[in-house]
Amino acid sequence: MPNKEIPYKIYLEESEMPKAWYNVRADMVNKPAPLLNPETRHPMTLEEMSEIFCEELAKQELDDTTAYIPIPQEILDFYKMYRPAPLVRAYCLEKKLGTPAKIYYKFEGNNTSGSHKLNSAIAQAYYAKQQGLKGVTTETGAGQWGTALSMACAYLGLDCKVFMVKCSYEQKPFRREVMRTYGASVTPSPSMETEVGRKINAEFPGTTGSLGCAISEAVEAASKDPGYRYVLGSVMNQVLLHQSIIGLETKAALDKYDIKADIIIGCAGGGSNLGGLISPFVGEKLRGEADYRIIAVEPASCPSLTRGSYVYDFCDTGKVCPLQKMYTLGSGFIPSSSHAGGLRYHGMSSVVSQLYDDGLMEAVSVEQTSVFAAATEFAKVEGILPAPESSHAIRVAIDEALKCKETGEEKTIVFGLTGTGYFDMYAYQRFNDGAMGDYVPTDEEIAASLSKTPKVSE
Amino acid sequence: MPNKEIPYKIYLEESEMPKAWYNVRADMVNKPAPLLNPETRHPMTLEEMSEIFCEELAKQELDDTTAYIPIPQEILDFYKMYRPAPLVRAYCLEKKLGTPAKIYYKFEGNNTSGSHKLNSAIAQAYYAKQQGLKGVTTETGAGQWGTALSMACAYLGLDCKVFMVKCSYEQKPFRREVMRTYGASVTPSPSMETEVGRKINAEFPGTTGSLGCAISEAVEAASKDPGYRYVLGSVMNQVLLHQSIIGLETKAALDKYDIKADIIIGCAGGGSNLGGLISPFVGEKLRGEADYRIIAVEPASCPSLTRGSYVYDFCDTGKVCPLQKMYTLGSGFIPSSSHAGGLRYHGMSSVVSQLYDDGLMEAVSVEQTSVFAAATEFAKVEGILPAPESSHAIRVAIDEALKCKETGEEKTIVFGLTGTGYFDMYAYQRFNDGAMGDYVPTDEEIAASLSKTPKVSE
Numbered sequence: 002m003p004n005k006e007i008p009y010k011i012y013l014e015e016s017e018m019p020k021a022w023y024n025v026r027a028d029m030v031n032k033p034a035p036l037l038n039p040e041t042r043h044p045m046t047l048e049e050m051s052e053i054f055c056e057e058l059a060k061q062e063l064d065d066t067t068a069y070i071p072i073p074q075e076i077l078d079f080y081k082m083y084r085p086a087p088l089v090r091a092y093c094l095e096k097k098l099g100t101p102a103k104i105y106y107k108f109e110g111n112n113t114s115g116s117h118k119l120n121s122a123i124a125q126a127y128y129a130k131q132q133g134l135k136g137v138t139t140e141t142g143a144g145q146w147g148t149a150l151s152m153a154c155a156y157l158g159l160d161c162k163v164f165m166v167k168c169s170y171e172q173k174p175f176r177r178e179v180m181r182t183y184g185a186s187v188t189p190s191p192s193m194e195t196e197v198g199r200k201i202n203a204e205f206p207g208t209t210g211s212l213g214c215a216i217s218e219a220v221e222a223a224s225k226d227p228g229y230r231y232v233l234g235s236v237m238n239q240v241l242l243h244q245s246i247i248g249l250e251t252k253a254a255l256d257k258y259d260i261k262a263d264i265i266i267g268c269a270g271g272g273s274n275l276g277g278l279i280s281p282f283v284g285e286k287l288r289g290e291a292d293y294r295i296i297a298v299e300p301a302s303c304p305s306l307t308r309g310s311y312v313y314d315f316c317d318t319g320k321v322c323p324l325q326k327m328y329t330l331g332s333g334f335i336p337s338s339s340h341a342g343g344l345r346y347h348g349m350s351s352v353v354s355q356l357y358d359d360g361l362m363e364a365v366s367v368e369q370t371s372v373f374a375a376a377t378e379f380a381k382v383e384g385i386l387p388a389p390e391s392s393h394a395i396r397v398a399i400d401e402a403l404k405c406k407e408t409g410e411e412k413t414i415v416f417g418l419t420g421t422g423y424f425d426m427y428a429y430q431r432f433n434d435g436a437m438g439d440y441v442p443t444d445e446e447i448a449a450s451l452s453k454t455p456k457v458s459e
Numbered sequence: 460m461p462n463k464e465i466p467y468k469i470y471l472e473e474s475e476m477p478k479a480w481y482n483v484r485a486d487m488v489n490k491p492a493p494l495l496n497p498e499t500r501h502p503m504t505l506e507e508m509s510e511i512f513c514e515e516l517a518k519q520e521l522d523d524t525t526a527y528i529p530i531p532q533e534i535l536d537f538y539k540m541y542r543p544a545p546l547v548r549a550y551c552l553e554k555k556l557g558t559p560a561k562i563y564y565k566f567e568g569n570n571t572s573g574s575h576k577l578n579s580a581i582a583q584a585y586y587a588k589q590q591g592l593k594g595v596t597t598e599t600g601a602g603q604w605g606t607a608l609s610m611a612c613a614y615l616g617l618d619c620k621v622f623m624v625k626c627s628y629e630q631k632p633f634r635r636e637v638m639r640t641y642g643a644s645v646t647p648s649p650s651m652e653t654e655v656g657r658k659i660n661a662e663f664p665g666t667t668g669s670l671g672c673a674i675s676e677a678v679e680a681a682s683k684d685p686g687y688r689y690v691l692g693s694v695m696n697q698v699l700l701h702q703s704i705i706g707l708e709t710k711a712a713l714d715k716y717d718i719k720a721d722i723i724i725g726c727a728g729g730g731s732n733l734g735g736l737i738s739p740f741v742g743e744k745l746r747g748e749a750d751y752r753i754i755a756v757e758p759a760s761c762p763s764l765t766r767g768s769y770v771y772d773f774c775d776t777g778k779v780c781p782l783q784k785m786y787t788l789g790s791g792f793i794p795s796s797s798h799a800g801g802l803r804y805h806g807m808s809s810v811v812s813q814l815y816d817d818g819l820m821e822a823v824s825v826e827q828t829s830v831f832a833a834a835t836e837f838a839k840v841e842g843i844l845p846a847p848e849s850s851h852a853i854r855v856a857i858d859e860a861l862k863c864k865e866t867g868e869e870k871t872i873v874f875g876l877t878g879t880g881y882f883d884m885y886a887y888q889r890f891n892d893g894a895m896g897d898y899v900p901t902d903e904e905i906a907a908s909l910s911k912t913p914k915v916s917e
Contacts, residue, residue, distance in 0.1 A: 008473040009539040015466040081467040082551065082842045093540065093614070111569050113844040113879070155839040156551070175633075175884035179844060181891050182835055377640055381613040384540045386571040386637060421571070423881040426633035433639050 010087040011254040018085050019249040021072055022242045025280040026065035026352060028287040031359055033065070033238065033351035034326035037313060042457060045323050053220060053322075054239075055230050057128040061239040068284075070242065072124075079123045079156060080246070083112035088254035089418075093382040095402070102405035104398060105260075106418040107251045107278065108385065113179070114149035116388065116420030117274050118234050121243035122149035125232040126157050135228035136160025140190065140215030142169055143343035143390070144176030145420060146234030151185035161185040162229075164192065164218045168209035168338070176424045190215040197221050197319040211335050212346055217319025235271025236316065236325070236350050244277020251415065252281045262293055264401055266416035268393035269297040269306065269364070270343050272350030278417040283361055295362035296401075297353065298393040300372070301441045303336040305329055305349045306357055306364035308447055313457040314348055324455060327354040330442075331450030337440035341369060341428035342389030347450075367396045368439040373432040375399050376422070388420040389428055468545040469712040476543050477707040479530055480700045483738040484523035484810060486745040489817055491523070491696065491809035492784035495771065500915060503781050511678060511780075512697075513688050515586040519697040526742075528700065530582075537581045537614060538704070541570035546712035547876075551840040553860070560863035562856060563718070564876040565709045565736065566843065571637070572607035574846065574878030575732050576692050579701035580607035583690040584615050593686030594618025598648065598673030600627055601801035601848070602634035603878060604692030609643035619643040620687075622650065622676045626667035626796070634882045648673035655679050655777040669793050670804055675777025693729025694774065694783070694808050702735020709873065710739045720751055722859055724874040726851035727755040727764065727822070728801050730808030736875040741819055753820035754859075755811065756851040758830070759899045761794040763787055763807045764815055764822035766905055771915040772806055782913060785812045788900075789908030795898035799827060799886035800847030805908075825854045826897040831890040833857050834880070846878040847886055 035044035050059035109117035141147025154161035267275035315332040316322040376392035493502035508517035567575035599605025612619035725733035773790035834850035
């Protein structure tokens with residue numbers, strides 16, 4: 002149907018929604034390196050994994066051969082409450098830019114968590130419930146993941162304990178309150194409730210915390226009670242698996258209108274959104290069925306792909322989590338406090354790291370004032386006020402569309418709009434007041450942080 | 460297609476979206492009473508109206524005979540960015556309540572203004588642009604309307620001056636910041652920028668303002684510059700006309716699946732959402748084509764329909780606006796500061812008032828702690844965190860569904876979910892902390908306020 006008029010928003014029918022997640026690892030020639038036990042430095046076994054994670058999730062974490070994993074009916078039903086997410090044709094942005102490019106974005110912000118995080122939160126909560134657990138623990142930085150998990154737990158009647166990075170807890174009281182409304186307990190991290198928290202508080206009095214520290218606290222809290230497991234919102238293989246729903250829906254929507262994407266763009270923090278969005282497209286590349294330019298966009302202040310090293314590293318400050326081979330800036334790296342929003346994690350998903358290392362995708366870093374300028378421009382013509390994280394993708398989508406304007410090429414650009422910025426108005430305020438700066442770490446800072454990665458003989 | 464399975468969300472196709480607004484006044488036997496000039500007490504002429512409002516909007520305000528008014532293409536295009544809004548089957552809420560009732564809600568929160576207000580904002584901004592104006596002025600209380608108008612003006616390149624009730628300006632800095640991001644200027648009201656603001660500040664030092672006062676300031680600001688007109692987000696006939704898109708889409712979605720509503724429920728402040736939602740259904744009642752139970756839900760702390768009088772009253776504190784016959788608590792009535800969110804206006808749309816007076820609909824008032832309890836229950840199972848305003852409708856929808864549980868009746872309940880509560884987390888926090896109370900004005904308070912309505916011989 003090449004002449005079919007393309008609507009502003011392409012919605013799949015409920016019956017067209019994907020019924021299985023796609024596991025890109027099954028099609029990867031070079032599989033992501035195995036997780037290592039932080040004590041023994043041997044690959045993590047299912048038994049070891051199951052002490053931290055729910056058993057079914059541990060299986061998904063280790064499974065790099067099954068291409069399609071059916072989505073349980075109860076999760077499908079939950080998805081139907083807020084999915085399918087629309088694939089939006091950015092007609093107004095195209096017109097504003099005067100570009101011949103065709104721009105589409107997959108919008109994941111139409112749910113109360115305000116982001117794509119809910120896609121994995123409901124899956125992880127579901128498997129915890131299936132295993133007969135009482136509850137789950139987790140960390141949250143910017144707050145989207147904690148909100149998503151608290152929503153999923155409220156729906157299933159599970160207990161939810163969130164360790165929220167202290168500076169975020171204080172700067173985003175409303176995020177905290179949404180989680181409380183959904184019945185979660187929210188503790189500022191580092192707290193005095195865990196050994197690792199007490200230790201960090203003693204070592205760094207007055208610290209406002211970090212994601213790596215909150216992870217350690219959440220893992221410890223889960224380990225102290227057999228009725229709990231730890232769950233997390235990014236980086237891990239299982240999360241990318243669940244997030245493949247984004248890419249599968251995007252691909253189905255494009256196919257429905259016979260649209261062929263040229264460039265696919267996603268913001269990259271831990272890699273959950275990016276990995277989910279690109280999975281089916283990378284799969285086609287890996288199988289030699291199609292070709293796409295794929296671009297990961299990361300903040301210049303936390304540039305793990307573009308300036309990090311591809312080595313084994315700790316996932317958390319307390320060094321209790323499995324070691325992971327990934328593009329990393331070192332687990333001690335903390336982005337400047339002037340950096341707004343999420344995308345603050347020192348490392349990158351193993352899957353994304355391996356795909357990048359294999360040259361299957363590109364990466365680019367952008368400075369935050371240019372990101373907020375793109376966000377504001379987008380908001381004014383497309384209506385949606387984007388999250389700072391998502392706006393990294395907008396920046397590069399606009400840049401690519403402007404290149405098309407110069408060359409006259411009618412490329413089709415697809416990017417992931419992961420969420421809304423309603424809880425990020427402090428950052429917007431700084432931008433509106435002209436008080437926002439850019440920060441780029443020096444080579445020396447990154448080298449110093451990287452020097453502390455563990456020595457692992459592969 | 461009576462056996463067609465009903466999806467969680469009914470989306471109309473773009474081609475099925477309404478192309479004209481429905482003007483319920485055309486079918487009303489008893490027309491709403493005319494607006495009166497506050498000086499002469501004679502019905503407002505088009506010329507007089509056009510000094511305050513854009514000419515096309517003034518025409519719409521006075522037109523009580525044209526049933527369908529075509530929606531200009533540019534507005535239709537804007538609608539396509541965030542509409543059609545889904546009609547959601549509340550499967551999860553039904554299950555949680557164990558009710559045989561079938562519950563549907565029309566969700567208007569999937570846009571950055573967070574509410575239905577955008578439907579009229581874009582229309583009013585469009586006509587201002589058509590008239591060659593430089594910009595518009597308005598007031599905002601809870602902030603949805605100001606946000607919606609700033610979005611519409613940013614899209615069309617119009618200047619937007621918002622007078623924001625001072626207590627809201629201070630308590631909702633993020634709302635203010637969203638408006639600034641969309642390029643609007645936001646002034647706390649009462650301000651020192653207008654005569655009426657200076658007068659109120661002198662008379663009541665330290666006042667945190669009211670909607671009636673902010674209206675007066677916005678009208679005065681517009682009157683001082685021929686390139687500006689005043690626009691407003693509720694109460695007026697033109698607003699209900701634009702908001703009829705809600706009801707038209709709702710009806711089209713129900714018809715698509717052969718669903719017959721029994722009860723239609725909407726929250727009522729100034730009446731814009733309620734009037735828009737019910738218009739096509741009331742039209743059927745008026746034409747004898749169908750029957751529905753229609754329920755307006757208002758806060759017990761600001762009960763204009765259930766405890767007010769149906770008389771001519773001032774629309775604003777400064778008494779510069781036309782007089783309107785409506786159910787009112789008196790223009791000096793200010794709800795307790797403990798009342799959260801919107802629905803704080805002293806009067807009710809003339810159309811809704813007349814329909815209520817004619818017995819074509821019912822009204823009920825509810826206390827806010829029961830409203831927040833319903834909101835929280837709804838959020839946990841349906842995912843969406845509702846605005847406090849919208850939650851009034853949720854409260855009564857749940858109550859009606861529970862009645863069905865007792866009687867075993869399988870009624871079909873449709874309610875309007877006007878928006879999301881992301882900027883209302885202070886109120887949720889008070890509720891979560893058990894610190895929220897209820898306030899109901901005494902008969903004496905209402906009588907004292909009503910004694911100051913103008914004497915008009917009809």
